[in-house]
Amino acid sequence: MDDLGEQLSEGHKDDYDNGIGSVPGGSGSNGKGKSQRTSFNDFVRKLFLILESEEYTSIISWSPDGKNFIVLDTNKFTTDILPKHFKHSNFASFVRQLNKYDFHKVKRKKNEVSEGIQNAWEFNHQYFRRHDEAGLDNIRRKPSSQKKILVDENSVIVRKLGGAPGDDGAFIAGDEEGMTAKMLLKNTVNKTKFNQLKRKVEDMENQVQYLTNENHNMKLDLQKIQSKYNMALESLLSTESFNSQLISNFQILVDALSQQGLKVPVGLSFEKGNSRADNKSHQQRQISDSTGSTPNANIPGLSVNTTLQKQEPIELLPMDQHPVLRPGFHVLLVEDDSVCIQLCSKFLRKYGCSVEVVTDGLSAISTLEKQRFDLVLMDIVMPNLDGATATSIVRSFDNETPIIAMTGNIDDQDLVTYLQHGMNDILAKPFTKDDLHSMLIRYLKDRIPLSEQRQNSNNDPKAYVEEPMLKKPHI
Amino acid sequence: MSQTPRIPDKVINWDILNEIVSMDEDDAGFSQSLLIQFFEQATSTFNQIEQHIKTDKNLDQLGQLGHFLKGSSASLGLQRIAWVCERIQNYGQKREGSGITDDNYIQLIQNSLDLARKEFDSAKSELGQYYKTQF
Numbered sequence: 158m159d160d161l162g163e164q165l166s167e168g169h170k171d172d173y174d175n176g177i178g179s180v181p182g183g184s185g186s187n188g189k190g191k192s193q194r195t196s197f198n199d200f201v202r203k204l205f206l207i208l209e210s211e212e213y214t215s216i217i218s219w220s221p222d223g224k225n226f227i228v229l230d231t232n233k234f235t236t237d238i239l240p241k242h243f244k245h246s247n248f249a250s251f252v253r254q255l256n257k258y259d260f261h262k263v264k265r266k267k268n269e270v271s272e273g274i275q276n277a278w279e280f281n282h283q284y285f286r287r288h289d290e291a292g293l294d295n296i297r298r299k300p301s302s303q304k305k306i307l308v309d310e311n312s313v314i315v316r317k318l319g320g321a322p323g324d325d326g327a328f329i330a331g332d333e334e335g336m337t338a339k340m341l342l343k344n345t346v347n348k349t350k351f352n353q354l355k356r357k358v359e360d361m362e363n364q365v366q367y368l369t370n371e372n373h374n375m376k377l378d379l380q381k382i383q384s385k386y387n388m389a390l391e392s393l394l395s396t397e398s399f400n401s402q403l404i405s406n407f408q409i410l411v412d413a414l415s416q417q418g419l420k421v422p423v424g425l426s427f428e429k430g431n432s433r434a435d436n437k438s439h440q441q442r443q444i445s446d447s448t449g450s451t452p453n454a455n456i457p458g459l460s461v462n463t464t465l466q467k468q469e470p471i472e473l474l475p476m477d478q479h480p481v482l483r484p485g486f487h488v489l490l491v492e493d494d495s496v497c498i499q500l501c502s503k504f505l506r507k508y509g510c511s512v513e514v515v516t517d518g519l520s521a522i523s524t525l526e527k528q529r530f531d532l533v534l535m536d537i538v539m540p541n542l543d544g545a546t547a548t549s550i551v552r553s554f555d556n557e558t559p560i561i562a563m564t565g566n567i568d569d570q571d572l573v574t575y576l577q578h579g580m581n582d583i584l585a586k587p588f589t590k591d592d593l594h595s596m597l598i599r600y601l602k603d604r605i606p607l608s609e610q611r612q613n614s615n616n617d618p619k620a621y622v623e624e625p626m627l628k629k630p631h632i
Numbered sequence: 633m634s635q636t637p638r639i640p641d642k643v644i645n646w647d648i649l650n651e652i653v654s655m656d657e658d659d660a661g662f663s664q665s666l667l668i669q670f671f672e673q674a675t676s677t678f679n680q681i682e683q684h685i686k687t688d689k690n691l692d693q694l695g696q697l698g699h700f701l702k703g704s705s706a707s708l709g710l711q712r713i714a715w716v717c718e719r720i721q722n723y724g725q726k727r728e729g730s731g732i733t734d735d736n737y738i739q740l741i742q743n744s745l746d747l748a749r750k751e752f753d754s755a756k757s758e759l760g761q762y763y764k765t766q767f
Binding site for chain 2: 493499500536588
């Protein structure tokens with residue numbers, strides 16, 4: 158029967174209509190008078206009367222032996238009988254009510270069922286018999302319906318207190334009352350369990366407290382990060398405006414130079430197009446300024462400077478105050494043309510550098526992975542891998558070594574590309590000995606060759622010289 | 633190198649070559665060996681250009697060969713050869729405008745190659761006089 162109840166479950170809205178509330182009416186014992194009896198199983202009595210009257214035998218009737226009753230036509234029962242005699246709105250609700258009074262559905266095997274009543278519902282209760290009105294007194298709602306009573310500590314106490322005066326006064330403890338009390342006691346929580354739960358709750362409260370604190374801290378951190386971000390953004394913006402100022406100043410300078418008859422290379426442009434490259438060199442400038450190196454070596458738009466120096470080497474060189482290049486710098490020459498290799502390495506050796514030559518971009522990368530160099534001179538157009546791409550790969554593991562592009566292609570778009578790939582400068586081909594020298598001065602002046610640094614650092618760690626101008630942020 | 637509209641007047645830019653010649657002080661015969669090396673390189677590059685013109689007409693390859701020889705000739709001060717090589721490079725990259733067909737570009741490169749060989753010969757003879765030798 159339980160499974161039936163579940164199958165038809167639809168909520169407990171039918172509790173109201175059984176004539177007794179979930180709280181027992183304080184009666185139920187035999188011989189209390191008819192009015193009292195009807196108050197606790199009115200539902201069953203109504204059903205009994207309908208069956209006895211044989212008014213609806215085509216819908217509901219006793220079984221032939223009178224021990225069960227059968228609902229022959231559930232549809233008609235729902236439409237004709239339920240609204241008239243009961244408060245149930247549907248058949249399922251009616252069945253649930255029966256269930257609560259401990260009626261059982263009788264299951265018949267198929268062959269036992271006579272034709273026409275396959276869909277009939279047959280119910281049985283041991284005290285519900287044809288013509289046996291007295292038996293009805295033994296039918297009552299199952300105590301399980303008492304689950305409805307809220308079982309928490311407070312209600313238990315209330316019921317206990319309520320039960321006490323009942324002993325000597327208005328309350329007569331009947332069977333039902335006793336069962337209820339047992340039920341309630343069964344549902345109470347013992348002290349150990351209570352303490353366990355209490356501890357659990359306390360733990361959880363602590364955890365909540367901890368999480369709240371953590372959340373608070375994180376919010377604070379977030380605020381800090383946000384303010385830092387804002388500061389960074391501001392400084393970036395001011396850098397940009399400073400940068401554009403520099404560009405316009407530079408433009409003026411170039412104009413002035415060309416007015417004085419100096420040939421300025423065609424296609425020099427410092428408009429928005431190469432602002433990224435400018436930005437880079439600008440950042441480089443700021444950083445190297447802060448580390449105290451001479452700004453001379455870090456003028457933005459380096460290629461222009463190169464060309465100017467080439468044209469007016471005598472005027473510009475004295476400004477370097479007789480720069481001295483230490484001997485012993487180790488230079489990697491990346492070049493595929495044998496004539497250029499010989500020429501360039503000749504010049505480099507003349508300036509006291511040792512030279513290692515590789516002839517394509519891939520070898521350049523693998524060589525730089527194994528060994529550090531003071532400077533790299535890199536051709537652009539080469540087999541296997543071009544110099545710009547090779548540089549951008551080298552920059553993924555080496556952000557310090559200066560890499561100078563050697564190229565005959567000096568369109569301004571190309572120049573921007575080279576700088577964006579992480580090349581520090583451009584040495585336009587064909588270059589003279591002096592062009593090369595000023596490039597070496599720009600990047601190696603004030604520096605100690607790596608080989609010498611290694612020797613020194615073995616003896617005295619303090620002698621290690623940082624390379625200020627090479628800490629170029631790579632974007 | 634910005635594009636020079638006209639071919640330079642002089643075969644050799646002596647400002648550049650003199651610098652290389654000055655290296656001979658430490659290393660006798662340096663400049664001469666470099667020039668010999670260049671002549672070999674140029675001859676083989678010309679032949680490669682010729683091959684591409686005759687066979688696959690690969691403009692990309694032709695442009696790269698032009699670029700390659702431009703670099704070494706310019707670094708030695710052989711400026712007229714360098715100028716012609718730059719033309720070949722530009723034709724290979726189809727930089728003369730969209731109205732020109734690939735076949736036209738091949739023809740232009742062929743013309744430039746002929747010019748380059750002429751310039752090559754005049755450079756050889758001028759340098760031969762300077763070094764008092766036969767290259």
